[in-house]
Amino acid sequence: MPPTLSVQNLSIEYAARRGKVRAIRNVSFDVARGDALALIGESGSGKTTLGLGVVQLLPSTAKITQGNALYHRDNKTIDALTLKGKALREFRWKECAMVFQSALNSLNPVLRIADQFGDTARAHNYLQGRALKERAEHLLTLVRLDPERVWKSFPHELSGGMRQRVLIALGLLLEPQLLILDEPTTALDILTQRNIMDVLKELRGKLDFSLIFISHDLSLAAELADRVATVYAGKIVEFADVTTTFKTPAHPYTIGLINAVPTLQGAKEDLTSIPGSPPDLIELPSGCKFHPRCPRADARCKRDEPELEEIASGHRVACWNWRTT
């Protein structure tokens, strides 16, 4: 069976005053049916741009310069990047729901939660009235909210964690095949974060959908994802299943990210941060974009950019020196 989403050679640029910001450079990846893929990287690495690109919600300064995003359902394959008008509107949320980073502001402040569910359902000729309410109550219960309380509330009457869970429930309303969650736990306190993660894990067990989970937090990705793609300077630099990523990471950047996460048992000295800062996406460094920060960089890294190469089954790395890392 073909993958639910297959992104191929995608490149996205932003027009800025200084020049072109090359946010996504020739990125390809697949998300199989029921699969959960985590996109991991620092702020500004292009993770969110990738998500926005798939649903064509990039700001007007952005431009998709090449590539496609093949979406598959019921023996039909469409390129999500060529959709327009009504077809695009139907694709959004019904096929692919994207829940944004800013959960606190993602709901219209002057409409009740019930109306925002109603709006969404009406736009897609989905259930109405009592049937809609029952479906919504079911989803709200799944995300551990009290439907009676939430249904008639305005967004400002709910806490940040509750709003995030409302959005996740809303995201699942139309039974989409693909759910993109962009930093769903950022800006939430640690307990609420825990709660959201538990809800998501539970949902994955109960419902059938593919997930793209965008995060800078490796530990969250480890909990939720089947596979992990490490994004650096608009490119995927390592791709592996979650166990391999943590047990035998091959790219120095992935290793750096893992070492930057504190562990319960580890000594304080083991905690190291990656030196330097993310590269300027307008004037990218030559060769491997990570070489200015890489402890193993040599002359070749400065000269040529490595492409992803398969070093083990399902494990691909873009690094010249992966054998020695």
Next chain:
Amino acid sequence: MAVTSQTQPQTFSLLARIERITSNYVLRRIVKAMFTIWVVVTITFFVVRAMPGNAVDILIQDLTAQGFSADEALNQAASLMGIDLNQPAHEQYLDYLANVVRGDFGKSYRSRGLNVADMIAQVLPWTLFSVGLSLAITFIIGIALGALIAYARDTWFDHLISNIAATLDAVSPYLIGLLAILLLGVTWKIIPFSEMRGALSPGIQPEFSLEFFADAFSHVKVLLLVYVLASVGSWILIMKSNTIATLGEDYVTAARARGLSDFRILTAYVGRNATLPLFTRLAISIGFAVGGSLLLERLFAYRGVGFLLADSLGNRDYPVMQGVFLVITFAVVFSNLIADFLYGWLDPRIRIAGGGN
């Protein structure tokens, strides 16, 4: 012990009742509005009496100059102003307050025997009609064009409308009025201004008929045009900036991600949030509009409140001035009150925070 245990729940429930009354949002607002009106009424009373060459003295001088004896002039003045000059000031003040509450603003100096309240009642409908209609037109045009150019940002259409709006906003309404007379009446001779004095043609009676409305409209149309041109610019610019700000909100992008129709996003997501602050402005504008426009109503010889005020200023007709100022005050305070309630009703965040529901 027994006493306290009995009285405590009582005082508690009494406090709770007072608390409930004072925490009532609507009631609190109304009390505040009435307090404001009382302050203005009081200030008006004392200012008129504290003015150099106070109103009564000037009237007495005028009357003696017309051949009245000093005593007659005093009595005449007192009866015209509705005050007993032999009373101490605080009693005069209380009388005055009682009269204002009854809607009695005294009698005009110049138009002998006419009640100020009646004079205002005669001109008020015309000002409300002209200004109300122009505000409605301005509001609709301003919101529609403002939202449109926000959606079409940085196109030639946006630049054109924005520049026109900014220019209109900067030009004085009086100048627009003069230009209208010059162009429409003199240069192009489209509008016969001499036939348009007053709010109605001679012989037309206020009644519910097409003839009456057509005549009333033909008298007001140029004034209307000037009002709209003079104020529509700022509405367009404000609506544009509100809409642009709202378009950048995350919930609008999220609504797009949910596949909502453009129309639904425009009305319930962008439009509703972008116009929220404008409703307050609209309500407050209505309040100030009751005063009409001193200059424009005079320029177009339109007998509204502004015309009456300009007349009374020229004649030093203090009771009329006082009456007009009071009516304007009531209108402004009242419309602010309406604006508060309206905003609370339109914006659920305020509704809850304000304590009312």
